[in-house]
Structures are given as structure tokens and as C-alpha cells.
Amino acid sequence: xxxxxxxxKEAILRLGTEFIQTYGYNAxxxxxxxxxxxxxxxxxxxxxPGKENLLAGIIDQHIQRYRELAITFANPGIxxxxxxxxxxSRYSALCDQGRIxxxxxxxxxxxxxxxxxxxxxxxxxxxxxxxxxxxxxxxxKKGELQFTETARVKxxxxxxxxxxxxxxxxxxxxKDYTAICNSLLKQIVV
Amino acid sequence: xxxxxxxxKEAILRLGTEFIQTYGYNAxxxxxxxxxxxxxxxxxxxxxPGKENLLAGIIDQHIQRYRELAITFANPGIxxxxxxxxxxSRYSALCDQGRIxxxxxxxxxxxxxxxxxxxxxxxxxxxxxxxxxxxxxxxxKKGELQFTETARVKxxxxxxxxxxxxxxxxxxxxKDYTAICNSLLKQIVV
DNA sequence: AAAATTACTTACCAGTTAGTAAGTATTGTA
DNA sequence: TACAATACTTACTAACTGGTAAGTAATTTT
Numbered sequence: 001x002x003x004x005x006x007x008x009k010e011a012i013l014r015l016g017t018e019f020i021q022t023y024g025y026n027a028x029x030x031x032x033x034x035x036x037x038x039x040x041x042x043x044x045x046x047x048x049p050g051k052e053n054l055l056a057g058i059i060d061q062h063i064q065r066y067r068e069l070a071i072t073f074a075n076p077g078i079x080x081x082x083x084x085x086x087x088x089s090r091y092s093a094l095c096d097q098g099r100i101x102x103x104x105x106x107x108x109x110x111x112x113x114x115x116x117x118x119x120x121x122x123x124x125x126x127x128x129x130x131x132x133x134x135x136x137x138x139x140x141k142k143g144e145l146q147f148t149e150t151a152r153v154k155x156x157x158x159x160x161x162x163x164x165x166x167x168x169x170x171x172x173x174x175k176d177y178t179a180i181c182n183s184l185l186k187q188i189v190v
Numbered sequence: 191x192x193x194x195x196x197x198x199k200e201a202i203l204r205l206g207t208e209f210i211q212t213y214g215y216n217a218x219x220x221x222x223x224x225x226x227x228x229x230x231x232x233x234x235x236x237x238x239p240g241k242e243n244l245l246a247g248i249i250d251q252h253i254q255r256y257r258e259l260a261i262t263f264a265n266p267g268i269x270x271x272x273x274x275x276x277x278x279s280r281y282s283a284l285c286d287q288g289r290i291x292x293x294x295x296x297x298x299x300x301x302x303x304x305x306x307x308x309x310x311x312x313x314x315x316x317x318x319x320x321x322x323x324x325x326x327x328x329x330x331k332k333g334e335l336q337f338t339e340t341a342r343v344k345x346x347x348x349x350x351x352x353x354x355x356x357x358x359x360x361x362x363x364x365k366d367y368t369a370i371c372n373s374l375l376k377q378i379v380v
Numbered sequence: 381a382a383a384a385t386t387a388c389t390t391a392c393c394a395g396t397t398a399g400t401a402a403g404t405a406t407t408g409t410a
Numbered sequence: 411t412a413c414a415a416t417a418c419t420t421a422c423t424a425a426c427t428g429g430t431a432a433g434t435a436a437t438t439t440t
Contacts, residue, residue: 008417024299026216029397043418045399100297107290107357108298109214121361153373156366160354161347167297168350171311176346183343198387219427230389235429237387 009047011037013061016054021099025055025109052114055106059120062102063127070131080139081189087132088181091162095177100170101163103128129155136188146190158184199237201227207248211289215245215299242304245296249310252292253317260321270329271379277322278371281352285367290360291353293318319345326378336380348374 012033019028030044030051048054073083094100103125106113113121132155139145147154161180169177202223209218220234220241227233238244263273284290293315296303303311322345329335337344351370359367 023302024214024216026214027299027302030399031396040419041398042400042420046416046418049399051398098301103361104294104354104357105298107360108295109217110360111288112213112217118361125358125361148377149373153369156355156358156370157351157373160351160358160370163357164294164350164354165346167294167353168315168346170297170300171293171308171315179343180346180350183339183347187338220429221426231428232390232430233388239429241428 008037008039008043012044012047012054013058017058017061017102018099020055020058020105021094021097021102025106026112052117055113055117056120058102059106059117059124063120063124066124066127066131070127070134073131073135076138080135080142080144083135084139084145084185084188087135088162088184091166092177092181095166095169095174098170100166104163104167129159132159139188144190145188147188154188158188198227198229198233202234202237202244203248203251206244207251207292208289210245210248210295211284211287211292215296216302242307245303245307246310248292249296249307249314253310253314256314256317256321260317263321263325266328270325270332270334273325274329274335274375274378277325278352278374281356282367282371285356285359285364288360290356294353294357319349322349334380335378337378344378348378 015033015036016028019032030041033044034041044054048057069086072078091101103121106117106121110118110121129152133151136145136147136154136158137151140147140151149157161184165177165180168180205223205226206218209222220231223234224231234244238247259276262268281291293311296307296311300308300311319342323341326335326337326344326348327341330337330341339347351374355367355370358370
């Protein structure tokens with residue numbers, strides 16, 4: 001039926017991500033996806049047999065994207081401040097759309113998830129924290145960034161500020177998120 | 191049937207809180223509560239007609255507890271470091287139980303919630319941030335705490351570190367949460 | 381002692397959930 | 411051109427969801 005077969009699968013992944021970040025993993029159904037895409041329930045099951053397969057697919061997509069970003073960041077010519085802002089802007093985009101971080105959203109339902117998903121979540125977090133840690137360590141070495149903590153701890157402090165910042169903004173408004181970002185940049189950038 | 195009538199209602203609130211912090215708001219049902227308490231489905235509906243009433247009741251309980259903590263904190267004789275540690279230990283307790291912050295959990299399902307709940311969430315966050323802000327401002331004035339940001343922004347940075355810290359710990363382990371807490375105390379306490 | 385209130389149980393329901401088995405049209409391949 | 415694979419639709423189900431109406435036993439109030 002579809003001209004380009006992969007379009008539907010990609011659309012399901014895109015919508016699934018949107019629903020998780022907007023309403024939460026256990027708050028949307030396959031019916032929500034099929035209605036929006038004007039396809040039948042079973043078509044979603046064709047691409048992702050169970051809901052856990054869909055979630056695993058969404059996390060895999062995120063892992064892939066962060067791997068690509070890590071490759072971009074491997075270029076030492078890019079200023080550390082720019083890399084830092086690139087990370088922050090990803091969360092700002094979420095905030096603008098009334099969404100929250102995928103990991104933060106799924107984390108709320110963590111103890112309802114199968115091991116296949118838990119493993120992928122660990123991998124994704126390890127990837128993100130590792131990437132940020134590297135940016136921070138190199139930025140400090142080059143004299144472009146400053147902080148007193150270890151790069152590892154500082155990466156966790158930074159990412160928890162951003163992740164919970166967008167959660168806070170959802171309830172109290174974007175002003176608070178902006179104040180957090182401004183403070184973080186002022187604090188870290190030399 | 192019950193000797194003390196209020197016991198059941200309080201048990202429902204306690205279990206509801208546990209389920210939200212462990213599995214997420216949209217991941218537990220009235221059946222989960224009634225089974226655990228060995229009562230019938232309808233008994234839960236008797237105390238809380240709808241699920242949103244239960245959530246509202248749970249948030250109200252939290253608001254009440256933080257109001258009481260704020261009164262305790264109004265005593266200027268208590269060292270600021272002790273107040274700070276008291277706040278941190280509340281999150282440590284959650285972490286130990288594999289739970290996450292109530293606000294953080296409910297936030298994931300935010301756009302599925304009725305206005306009555308959204309309003310209460312705003313009130314709760316305002317209360318917590320206001321309380322922490324006051325502790326920080328007074329601690330700095332007394333020379334017991336140090337930070338370069340405004341007390342308002344620092345309260346948000348601190349609370350986002352704690353809230354997302356327990357979320358992170360759920361996936362990567364408690365070591366990361368401990369590292370965050372140690373770093374925060376080292377940074378803020380003079 | 382009668383009436384009202386509280387805290388439930390019994391029995392029910394309409395709607396939704398994730399999920400499946402079988403059939404079909406289209407496209408690519410031997 | 412036959413065959414196989416892809417990408418669906420049709421039609422269905424069992425289990426669960428939040429929710430309700432009516433009845434009941436115990437307690438409290440009048």
C-alpha cells in the first residue's frame with residue numbers, strides 16, 4: 001500500500017517518542033498511534049509485535065543518534081562552549097515543545113519495564129554521560145571550561161540539572177528552565 | 191468492619207504514593223490497591239471516587255508535610271547544614287527504596303492530568319522551592335553556606351540535582367546518587 | 381429505641397488494553 | 411510468469427480499566 005515501506009515504521013517511532021515524552025509510556029496505546037497515522041491497530045503490531053519492542057526501538061534510535069553526536073564531538077576543532085551549548089539546546093527544544101527527556105519519562109515507569117528495555121536504558125545513559133564527561137574534561141584541559149568537581153561528577157550534575165529542569169519547566173513555566181541554563185553556562189564557561 | 195475507620199483511607203494514600211513513586215501514576219490500578227489491602231475495588235472508590243481524587247489527596251498530604259517541615263525550619267537555632275542535610279536525606283530515603291520523587295514521577299504523565307491536580311502540583315513545587323530558597327539565603331547570611339548564584343536559582347539547581355539524581359540512581363545504581371550528594375554538600379557547606 | 385451515618389461488599393458494566401490469526405493487495409525476484 | 415516476500419486490513423478476543431448502583435452490618439446520634 002505505502003509507496004515507501006519504511007515511512008510507516010519511522011512514523012511509528014517518531015509518534016511513539018512524542019507520546020512518551022508528552023504523556024508517558026504507560027499513558028498511550030497502540031490505538032493512539034494507529035488513529036493518528038490512519039492505519040489499523042494490527043499494522044503497528046506488524047512493525048513492533050509488543051509495546052516493549054516499540055520502546056526498545058525508540059531507545060535504540062536514541063542510542064544511534066548519540067553515537068553520531070559523539071563522532072561529531074570527536075573533532076577537537078569545535079570549541080567546547082559550542083559542544084556544551086549543543087547539548088543544552090537539545091533539552092531547550094524539548095522544553096519548547098512541552099516534552100521531557102525520554103530517559104526521565106521512562107524512568108517513572110522503570111519497574112514495569114522488561115530487562116531488554118532496562119539494559120538499553122543503561123547503555124543510553126552511559127553513552128550520554130560518557131560523551132558529556134569527555135567534553136567537560138577536554139574543555140577544562142583546553143582552558144575553555146571550568147569546574148571544581150571531577151569531570152564524571154560534573155557531567156552528572158549538569159545532566160540532572162537539564163533533565164529535571166525541563167520537568168520543572170513543564171509545571172512552573174519555561175522561565176525557570178532558562179534561569180537554570182543561564183546559570184550553568186555562566187558557571188562552566190570561562 | 192474496620193476498628194479505626196481512617197486506617198483504610200490512610201493505607202490507600204500510603205500505597206498510592208508507593209505505587210506512583212515505584213511504577214508510575216498510569217501504571218497502577220485500583221485493583222492493585224484493593225488486592226494489597228484485602229478490600230474490594232469499590233471500597234477504594236468509596237474513599238476516593240476517581241483516580242484523580244486519589245492523586246489530589248496524595249499531593250495534599252505532601253503539601254501538608256512540607257508545610258510542617260517549613261515550620262520546623264523557621265527555627266533559626268537549627269544550623270543551616272542540618273536543614274540542608276534533612277532535605278537531602280528525604281531523597282536518599284527514596285533512593286534506598288528504589289523510588290523516585292513524587293513530583294518527578296507524576297511529571298512524566300503531566301499532560302494526562304486534570305487541572306485540579308496540576309494546580310496542586312504547582313503549589314507543592316512552590317512550597318518546596320520557597321523553603322529551600324529560604325534555607326540557602328539564611329545559611330549564606332549566617333556564613334554557614336556558600337554559593338555564587340541567587341538563592342532562588344541555587345534552590346532550583348540543588349533540587350533538580352536531587353530529583354534527577356534519584357532517577358539516575360534507579361537505572362545506573364546508587365553510587366552515582368551518593369557522588370552527587372557528596373559533591374553538593376562539599377560545594378555548598380562552608 | 382429509632383434514625384442516620386459510616387464503611388464497606390456484592391454484582392455489575394461499558395470502554396479500552398495489548399495482542400493474534402487469517403486474508404489480501406502490491407512489489408520484487410527466480 | 412510463477413513465487414515469495416512485504417505491508418498491510420479485517421475480524422476477533424481475553425483480560426483489565428476506572429467507575430457505579432444497590433445492599434448490608436456496625437456504629438453513632440437523636
